[in-house]
Structures are given as structure tokens and as C-alpha cells.
Amino acid sequence: MRSMGFAFALACWACAGPYDAACAAVCRPPDGACLGQDPSACTEQCIASVERASTNCAQCVATHTTWLAACAVDAGGHDAVCPQLVCEGFHIPKKSGSLCGAPCGMP
Numbered sequence: 020m021r022s023m024g025f026a027f028a029l030a031c032w033a034c035a036g037p038y039d040a041a042c043a044a045v046c047r048p049p050d051g052a053c054l055g056q057d058p059s060a061c062t063e064q065c066i067a068s069v070e071r072a073s074t075n076c077a078q079c080v081a082t083h084t085t086w087l088a089a090c091a092v093d094a095g096g097h098d099a100v101c102p103q104l105v106c107e108g109f110h111i112p113k114k115s116g117s118l119c120g121a122p123c124g125m126p
Contacts, residue, residue: 038069038077045084052088052104061086061109068111076114076123083112083119 042065046058065084069077086109090101112118115125 038066038081041077041081042066042069042084045081046109048086048106053086053106053109056086056106056108058109061111064109064111068114072114072123076119079119079122080112080114085110 039062042062043058046061046065048054048056048058061084065081069080072080087107088104089107091103091105114120114123120126
């Protein structure tokens with residue numbers, strides 16, 4: 020489903036907001052700790068990140084945009100049992116110095 024939204028966005032290059040559908044798809048929070056989070060900030064930042072980017076760069080950024088969850092840590096700093104995951108928000112890869120550096124032409 021994620022790739023279909025991205026393909027549609029690429030096909031609509033001349034339309035207003037060509038990456039809106041792709042970013043909205045990848046920024047939809049998954050089931051689990053992040054379910055129910057508001058995807059609007061992720062979508063806006065994703066769109067800003069891929070705006071004027073090459074197709075390969077935009078595809079890399081969209082493919083690697085994700086929501087992060089981690090073990091809840093108790094007051095003593097322990098998470099050995101990991102009884103509950105906590106949503107830590109979304110991550111959009113940078114276009115330089117990251118795994119998208121090469122496709123974005125900014126290693």
C-alpha cells in the first residue's frame with residue numbers, strides 16, 4: 020500500500036502537492052504504541068523534506084520515514100522487562116549524512 024501511494028504521487032508530478040499522498044501514507048501511525056498519534060506534523064515535515072527532491076531521493080525519504088517506539092523506563096532507569104512500549108514519535112531521514120545521502124546526492 021505504501022508504494023502505491025508513492026507511485027500515485029510520482030504520476031501526479033504536475034498536480035499541487037505531488038508528494039502529499041505518499042507522505043500521508045507513510046506517516047499514518049502503525050498499530051501498537053503509536054496508534055492514535057496525530058500524523059499531521061509527520062506529513063508536513065515529510066512533504067517539506069521531499070519538495071524539489073529527485074525521484075530517487077524522495078522515494079528513499081518516504082520509504083524510510085517511520086514511527087519509533089521504545090520500552091518504557093521506570094523511575095530507576097530500568098527497562099529490563101519492557102512491560103510497555105511508548106511511542107517516541109516519527110523519524111524522517113535526513114537527505115545528507117544518512118542512508119538517503121547517496122540517493123539525494125548528499126553523502
